[in-house]
Amino acid sequence: MNIKAFIEGLPKAELHVHHIGSASPRIVSQLAARHPDSKVPADPDALASYFTFRDFAHFVEIYLSVVDLVRDAEDVRLLTYEIARDMARQNIRYAELTITPYSSIRRGISAGAFIEAIEDARKAASSELGVALQWCFDIPGEAGLEAAQVTLDVALDLHPNGLVSFGLGGPEIGVPRPQFAPYFQRAIAVGLHSVPHAGESTGPETIWDSLLHLRAERIGHGTSCTRDPALVRHLVEHSIPLEVCPTSNVATRSVKSLDEHPIKEMVAQGVWVTINSDDPPMFGTDLNTEYAIAARLLNLDPAGIAALAKNAVRASFTDSSAKAALCAEIDAYTATALG
Numbered sequence: 001m002n003i004k005a006f007i008e009g010l011p012k013a014e015l016h017v018h019h020i021g022s023a024s025p026r027i028v029s030q031l032a033a034r035h036p037d038s039k040v041p042a043d044p045d046a047l048a049s050y051f052t053f054r055d056f057a058h059f060v061e062i063y064l065s066v067v068d069l070v071r072d073a074e075d076v077r078l079l080t081y082e083i084a085r086d087m088a089r090q091n092i093r094y095a096e097l098t099i100t101p102y103s104s105i106r107r108g109i110s111a112g113a114f115i116e117a118i119e120d121a122r123k124a125a126s127s128e129l130g131v132a133l134q135w136c137f138d139i140p141g142e143a144g145l146e147a148a149q150v151t152l153d154v155a156l157d158l159h160p161n162g163l164v165s166f167g168l169g170g171p172e173i174g175v176p177r178p179q180f181a182p183y184f185q186r187a188i189a190v191g192l193h194s195v196p197h198a199g200e201s202t203g204p205e206t207i208w209d210s211l212l213h214l215r216a217e218r219i220g221h222g223t224s225c226t227r228d229p230a231l232v233r234h235l236v237e238h239s240i241p242l243e244v245c246p247t248s249n250v251a252t253r254s255v256k257s258l259d260e261h262p263i264k265e266m267v268a269q270g271v272w273v274t275i276n277s278d279d280p281p282m283f284g285t286d287l288n289t290e291y292a293i294a295a296r297l298l299n300l301d302p303a304g305i306a307a308l309a310k311n312a313v314r315a316s317f318t319d320s321s322a323k324a325a326l327c328a329e330i331d332a333y334t335a336t337a338l339g
């Protein structure tokens with residue numbers, strides 16, 4: 001059994017992947033063509049080398065240049081729909097896309113036009129590409145409480161159909177989680193799920209803060225949890241899934257190398273692990289590559305890989321019938337593949 005081919009054909013769900021961070025060279029060339037005055041090359045060959053991942057500083061540079069290309073609602077619609085096209089090619093059937101409305105609103109796109117654009121793309125992705133998208137609206141932590149307020153206002157006032165969760169991203173160092181408690185409380189009160197990033201560049205205390213102050217239901221990254229046995233016990237007892245993104249963790253130097261990634265320890269201790277790609281083209285990866293890495297690190301056979309894929313479906317915030325349908329699809333695919 002060819003593991004790579006098995007993973008490519010496997011129906012999958014992705015829970016931790018960023019909107020701007022998913023702009024592949026193909027998408028960026030389309031955006032750059034719409035804005036010829038930008039510094040980003042529109043030529044696909046020039047873009048491919050521009051995009052070849054070098055280090056974290058290079059990631060930030062690319063990220064900001066893509067932010068600069070998303071200038072109007074049509075850019076938002078194009079970006080969102082084309083991300084779904086890249087997902088469809090990888091057999092990703094369902095994704096919770098982390099979106100940062102604050103960045104676009106600050107750039108002058110109205111909240112209403114922004115929401116209309118992502119919702120149009122969501123409907124088209126579902127009907128034309130067979131990819132079900134839902135949204136996590138996240139606070140860019142570095143922008144502080146003003147950004148938290150804007151993000152909450154958009155979530156509460158416009159509450160698009162696809163919105164399922166409320167997140168917190170950006171740097172962890174120097175951005176204490178508890179200050180965001182009132183914003184999460186109000187988001188949770190209207191039925192949104194709490195999914196902050198925590199414990200990637202900081203230690204287990206940030207994960208505890210997210211659980212206690214932000215009532216986190218899943219943790220973005222959480223790689224440092226293995227340093228605290230009481231925390232690991234808590235995550236296991238309360239069935240709190242982790243959104244693990246191996247390549248991203250190495251790219252940001254939160255983990256020294258893939259072979260030293262704590263995923264093995266997490267799984268050995270019974271933690272609910274899901275596999276994700278974070279900012280895939282910018283880190284030179286995609287979800288299939290992350291599954292292949294996980295399969296190698298965890299020494300999984302196809303049945304084990306299928307179980308990992310179902311972990312993500314079960315940890316998602318889609319409804320129970322959609323979960324059952326996708327799990328059945330994974331089982332059917334695996335049974336056929338194993339003959």
Ligand SMILES: [Zn+2]
Pocket residue numbers: 016018169197220278
């Ligand atoms: Zn992330």
